[in-house]
Amino acid sequence: MAPPTDQFASAPNPNSLWTETDQAKYHEAPADPSRSCVLGLGTANPETGLSMEDFGNMILDIYGYQDVPLAKSFVERVAKASGIKKKQVVASYQVYKDNPCLQGFNESNLGERFRIYEPATMETGQLAAERALSDWGGDRDDITHLITYSTSMLLSPSLDLRLLRVLNLKPTVKHFSVSLLGCHGGVNGIRTAAEIAQADPNNRVLAVFVEINSVAAQTLNPANPSADLSPFLVNMLFGDGSGAVVVGKHPTKKETSILEVHRSQTYLIPDSSTSIGAILLESGMHTTLEKNVPLHVAQHVGGFVTELLHNTKLSFANVNWACHPGGKGILDAVEKSCKLKPEQLQSSRHILGNYGNMGATTVLFVLDKLRRDKKVDSTIHPWTTALSFGPGITVEGLLMKFGS
Known part of the structure; x- marks a missing residue:
């Protein structure tokens, strides 16, 4: 890997890209206005909460x-x-009782899972987006781009189009949806939003991440349950949640930079393509998590962050260290x-x-905790490395700095 450059800074004279109207609007820019910044951050979870003991008993029972x-x-x-x-989790005990087809091995129940x-x-997703927009404090008519990420299932019309409507965003908002990317989608999404923000100081990008992993839960093969216990491992590790960020550069005097995005880096770990994966079948999403994932991470993460x-x-x-807590x-x-x-990993472990593990959403929860802790804890550093790991195995990293 070549050392990264400061990707998220404009050319030496960023004002050359502006009209006179733009310059007047952004005259209250921070000391380093050329950086793409996270201007709003919000998270949300479903209402049903379970201890791990209760959740384990539930899946054994159902x-x-x-x-x-x-x-x-x-x-x-x-x-x-x-x-x-x-x-x-969304898929509570009552959900399974109301949908007995979810309890069988390899049953054709994809339609029920979609519903x-x-x-x-x-x-x-809407709740997390609304919280990010509120945290930002800007006019939602100023949102120019909407990106959505979800690995746990697919929708058509896609999630971005649906959220655009319920959030009352302008019909001219540029939007697209990313599906089945994996747990590294959180860092990937912030990076992509930061790159879009660099193109124009007027751009305000809303990125929304939604993972309802419990709907994808699978059972064991009753013919030989001991042959593969991994479905229960996946069920136990994953939770449900959503997160959202608003990203832009040259904040106005009504906007606050939460985190400046200074660098990004991506690395595909060799010989690891089968370590993490998922396939969508008639019986739902089937996830693969091999035992060698921590070993692959251990062998490469040090060099990755050194270069970042x-x-x-x-x-x-x-x-x-805002590290995706994949486990x-x-x-x-x-x-x-x-x-x-x-x-140093206290926030991730919390x-x-x-x-x-809420998939792509999880790293946003870690960043939000660091943001809140920084207000009362003087040991929180100005600089943060955000890391996530997903299929490939792909490693995504950001170097970020807390705003003033």
Whole structure:
């Protein structure tokens, strides 16, 4: 990997891109106005919250494995070792009772899953977007672009089009939807929004991430349950949530820069294409998580962050780590391989412990926690590295700085 450049800064004379009207509008720009900035940030979860013990008992009950010692002991081990204390889910006990077709192995139930996913996605996605817009404080008529990300299912008309309407955005907003990208979608989405913002100081990009993973839950093969316990592992690790950001550059005096986006970097880990994956079948989404994922992360994350910080005078010790908590094993791998102190991943572990792995959305929760903690904790650094990992295995990174 070549060292990254400062991608998110304009040409030496950014005013050359502006009309006189633009210059008048943006005269209250910050000291470094050429950076793309996160101007608003919001998150949301479904109402149903369960402890990991209760969630484990629920899936054993609804799938009929409560009296199967192997399955029960496996779920109990995962609950204790996952680092997750509780999480929020759409697919509650009542949802399964109302939709018994979700309880069978390889049943053709994709239609039922879509019918549960659609309203839940719209509800939590709209709520996160509204919170980000409120946090931004601008006029939603100034939103120029809308991007949506969701790995847990598909919609047509797509999620971006649906949200554009319910959020009462202008019909001229440029919009597109990204589906099935994976857990690295959060950093990918912020980076993409930052790149769009660089094209024009008038651009205001709303990026919305919605993951309703519980609707994709799968059961074991009753003919040989011990052959593959991974469906229960995936069910236990993943939670549901949504997040959104508003991104732009040259903030007006009514806007506040939460985080400046200074650099981005992407790396595809060699020989890891089968480690993380998913396939959408008639029986729903089937996810693959191989045991070697933490090992791959451990072998490459140190060099990745070293190059992200190249020529910055920053080190592993004096940046915040907003690491996607894909699981306790992932965070342990990052901590050990990068020789971090336990407190450096405290925000990521807190989000994992209270929400589980919410896919692409999760890193937004980590950034939001760091933002809130910074108001009361003087040990939070000005600079932050945001990291996420997804299929490929793809590593995505951002170097960000808290606004004034």
